[in-house]
Amino acid sequence: MSTTRPDHRRTIDDLLGKARTRDRYGDYDVGAAETRLRQRQATRRRTARAPSAPGWTPVWTDPGADRAPDADHAWWDLKAVSLLILFGPEVDRHLSDFITAQYADKTGALVFACLLHLADDTEGARFWWRFAAGAGHHVAEYCLFLEHTQTGEYHDAEHWGRQLVRHDFEPTYLCGDRATAPLILPSLIEELRNHITQRQHPDLGTVPLPQPPLVQELRHLTTL
Numbered sequence: 001m002s003t004t005r006p007d008h009r010r011t012i013d014d015l016l017g018k019a020r021t022r023d024r025y026g027d028y029d030v031g032a033a034e035t036r037l038r039q040r041q042a043t044r045r046r047t048a049r050a051p052s053a054p055g056w057t058p059v060w061t062d063p064g065a066d067r068a069p070d071a072d073h074a075w076w077d078l079k080a081v082s083l084l085i086l087f088g089p090e091v092d093r094h095l096s097d098f099i100t101a102q103y104a105d106k107t108g109a110l111v112f113a114c115l116l117h118l119a120d121d122t123e124g125a126r127f128w129w130r131f132a133a134g135a136g137h138h139v140a141e142y143c144l145f146l147e148h149t150q151t152g153e154y155h156d157a158e159h160w161g162r163q164l165v166r167h168d169f170e171p172t173y174l175c176g177d178r179a180t181a182p183l184i185l186p187s188l189i190e191e192l193r194n195h196i197t198q199r200q201h202p203d204l205g206t207v208p209l210p211q212p213p214l215v216q217e218l219r220h221l222t223t224l
Contacts, residue, residue, distance in 0.1 A: 058179040060171035063161035074149035080181035082114035092219040106135035124208035
């Protein structure tokens with residue numbers, strides 16, 4: 001029997017390859033888009049983040065809708081689904097399994113990506129959502145659909161939307177009741193950053209990774 005340990009880096013690369021979408025933005029004005037995005041995010045942060053906020057609705061953004069989804073609605077939904085995942089059952093065990101498996105567990109990757117999103121690490125969250133989506137996690141696909149929508153990348157959002165429709169994805173069934181998403185102080189999430197390291201990968205660039213103490217800190221956070 002072979003005692004060779006699996007190459008988890010290769011596994012991650014392979015799964016990310018399946019999750020990758022084509023670059024459709026060769027002529028896109030990235031600078032102007034970033035300016036619009038910063039303005040939109042500044043407006044959102046000035047809005048009270050509570051269920052009574054203007055325009056809030058308890059209905060999830062539908063990936064199979066005939067018209068383009070609303071970017072602001074998608075932003076609210078992405079925050080809500082991230083909170084529901086982070087405060088879901090056995091979340092600390094999923095994160096622990098993710099670390100034990102040398103970052104090759106799709107549910108743990110989803111949990112970590114949602115944590116990174118709430119900590120405002122957009123690139124890190126997108127990286128691990130793509131990994132989980134490449135491994136077949138449909139909620140991660142929905143997160144990518146929402147993330148691309150809220151940043152105005154509608155071509156990529158459409159790609160993930162088609163995947164979700166093909167899988168008969170039902171947001172309420174797999175994500176839970178939109179109206180029950182808990183509220184949490186950003187400062188509490190910020191404290192978790194101390195247990196996240198940034199590792200340089202020769203092909204993937206900077207990759208955020210959770211450290212073992214993060215499991216206990218997450219368990220403490222979700223019991224507050």
